[in-house]
Amino acid sequence: MEDRYTKGLKNLEKIHPKTSKALIENLEDIAPDLGRFIVEFPYGDIYERPSLDLKSREIATIAALTVLGDTKPELKDHIKGALNVGCNRQEIIEVIIQMAVYAGFPRAINGIAIVKEVFDEIDREK
Amino acid sequence: MEDRYTKGLKNLEKIHPKTSKALIENLEDIAPDLGRFIVEFPYGDIYERPSLDLKSREIATIAALTVLGDTKPELKDHIKGALNVGCNRQEIIEVIIQMAVYAGFPRAINGIAIVKEVFDEIDREK
Amino acid sequence: MEDRYTKGLKNLEKIHPKTSKALIENLEDIAPDLGRFIVEFPYGDIYERPSLDLKSREIATIAALTVLGDTKPELKDHIKGALNVGCNRQEIIEVIIQMAVYAGFPRAINGIAIVKEVFDEIDREK
Amino acid sequence: MEDRYTKGLKNLEKIHPKTSKALIENLEDIAPDLGRFIVEFPYGDIYERPSLDLKSREIATIAALTVLGDTKPELKDHIKGALNVGCNRQEIIEVIIQMAVYAGFPRAINGIAIVKEVFDEIDREK
Amino acid sequence: MEDRYTKGLKNLEKIHPKTSKALIENLEDIAPDLGRFIVEFPYGDIYERPSLDLKSREIATIAALTVLGDTKPELKDHIKGALNVGCNRQEIIEVIIQMAVYAGFPRAINGIAIVKEVFDEIDREK
Amino acid sequence: MEDRYTKGLKNLEKIHPKTSKALIENLEDIAPDLGRFIVEFPYGDIYERPSLDLKSREIATIAALTVLGDTKPELKDHIKGALNVGCNRQEIIEVIIQMAVYAGFPRAINGIAIVKEVFDEIDREK
Numbered sequence A, B, C, D, E, F: 001m002e003d004r005y006t007k008g009l010k011n012l013e014k015i016h017p018k019t020s021k022a023l024i025e026n027l028e029d030i031a032p033d034l035g036r037f038i039v040e041f042p043y044g045d046i047y048e049r050p051s052l053d054l055k056s057r058e059i060a061t062i063a064a065l066t067v068l069g070d071t072k073p074e075l076k077d078h079i080k081g082a083l084n085v086g087c088n089r090q091e092i093i094e095v096i097i098q099m100a101v102y103a104g105f106p107r108a109i110n111g112i113a114i115v116k117e118v119f120d121e122i123d124r125e126k
Helices: A004-015 A020-028 A032-046 A054-068 A072-084 A089-103 A105-125 B004-015 B020-028 B032-046 B054-068 B072-084 B089-103 B105-125 C004-015 C020-028 C032-046 C054-068 C072-084 C089-103 C105-125 D004-015 D020-028 D032-046 D054-068 D072-084 D089-103 D105-125 E004-015 E020-028 E032-046 E054-068 E072-084 E089-103 E105-125 F004-015 F020-028 F032-046 F054-068 F072-084 F089-103 F105-125
Strands: none
Touching (some): A004 A032, A004 A054, A020 A032, A020 F105, A032 F105, A054 A089, A054 A105, A054 B089, A072 A089, A072 A105, A072 F105, A089 A105, A089 C105, A089 D032, A105 C089, A105 D032, A105 D054, A105 D072, B004 B020, B020 B032, B020 C105, B032 C089, B032 D032, B054 C105, B072 B105, B072 C105, B089 B105, B089 F105, B105 E020, B105 E032, B105 E054, B105 E072, B105 F089, C004 C020, C004 C032, C004 C054, C004 C072, C020 C032, C032 D089, C054 C072, C054 C105, C054 D054, C054 D089, C054 E105, C072 E105, C089 C105, C089 D032, C089 D054, D004 D020, D004 D032, D020 D032, D054 D072, D054 D089, D054 D105, D072 D089, D089 F032, D105 F020, D105 F032, D105 F054, D105 F072, E004 E020, E004 E032, E032 F089, E054 E072, E054 E105, E054 F054, E054 F089, E072 E089, E089 F032, E089 F054, F054 F089, F072 F089
16 A cells, blocks of 8 residues: 555645745755655645535635635745646636635736736746 | 526525525515625525535535634535535535645544534424 | 823713713722822823824724624623714624734624624613 | 716825726736726725725725735735825834734734835835 | 544543533534544644643633634633643733733633633632 | 833844844834834733743744744744744744644744755855
């Protein structure tokens, strides 16, 4: 049986193939165990669970990060993650617009500014 | 062309068939325009948009309400709403558990307590 | 020169004539200094400042408490306080409805439910 | 009868004469409907309502944005908006200082840093 | 080597001897894995870490729960938990009063109301 | 008897010897009374209280600021403050990691990024 870290790393690489290494490395010399916990708990325990597909999980995560505020690096990563697991661009935009209803327009406007930045980055890389 | 209020009422009744009237009536003698705005903007403008299906919208809403906290009446309504547009019980539970990752365990635990209350209500009504 | 506590008590009694004593007494046997700080800092230092009238201050406070969530006892007190310093009922309702724009509909709906409770209490006391 | 978009645009231009166009244009190629919703709902429906004057509405908005956090672009716009509808500089400062009471000192300190930035920008433009 | 669940259960029982069973049982028929995650991650991984003593951890937790709002059941449990790992009553009160500085007076006042309820419960049980 | 301002200044200088002056000076030409309130209330009234040691107070503050989000300048100051009153680096890291449990991983990850920035600044100054 695979251990939680191995499972988590697979999910992390599936969802964030370009940034998963940076996430762990950034934490390595300051709080390496936080890096390990991220691999093991969200990605090894939660995203591994079968009863909800990864696309729906990323929709929930984008909603959550938009509502929370002050989550720009995480929101950027999960917008890319959502694209990697099957969301299209308009679906991501829709989730963020919808957050105007539940968390107010400032959070939605900021979320859209971040989504625009991410899509521009992706288009430039092409 | 249907107006926003008519469209909103249809979506409201599709998502919350049992509570849509109470929502509007509760606001009628104190802030009737807020009732109208709810029908027109979230349900007439947002939930009407074609690029994201209602099931995904309810997943995003349950994530948002769990993260926000102090949203028990709304979360109860949208748990029922999610069931009405095609989520199954376990999917709703999964979204709320996942919020432990993004908003911490207290929000997830409270969300699960609310989901339990809703499922118990539904089971008793059967 | 009046000290901060005396000034604060005057403002507290002007804004919350019916509940000021209960606020202080409730804290007396558990955290009396918190009661003293409330009199001295918000009511003695802040509400005492001349550059903004009390009516505008209460509008700002009702906006803040609606946005924060989980502030029912404080919001009830400040709705009454707003009425005591010159707001009319509709102005209070307007501030709370407006919060739908900045903090989302759930906070506004909850705020309106609280305002309704307060107005009903006032009407019954008449 | 003027439609909501036309009314909203008038209010948007009255409150934010210098930034209203940028707000809509920034959203145009990524989420144009969000731009339209902002014109129609907050500015066409809410700021249009007669029972609360625009100055009081801006006081409520500045309170809300200070409390929310992570709202720098919106707070900058509404500080200017408050000046445009009749608030003086000290009144805006007072609202933000008062938020120390309801949302803690970090939110108030950040709000004051933003207000300083806005006033400096205005003074340089003169 | 003990597994995470066993370690977590020991910490959970040390910190919350009276409520640890109820916490897990409440989740058993609705989201048993969330119960398991609580034992394994916060109590098995985090509270197990040697570099910060349990008393300091509970001080941090009480600060966090007071700031978050809408966390009454968790705050009640952790007030008892803080007493169980060496905090005295006045220290807990001090942490909550201090939160007036960082999250505003409403959160501190609500926190003190909850602490009063807990101390009263403990005194009645004696 | 020392007045609140004098007491507050002493505590401010003990906790933040390098930044206390900048904090007050930054506010001097825009909101000098907010500067005075910070000295008098948090540092003169709260941090002066004897029933909780300064090290525990800084642990509570770091927890609170991590949970709140959008508090980078304050968190940087209080990380240094915590070191100045007896916390070691690992204890600060532990408090922030623990916040993953109560406020979710994004807040903890952002907190750790800030702590890393502060420790790097301190190391470069040596």
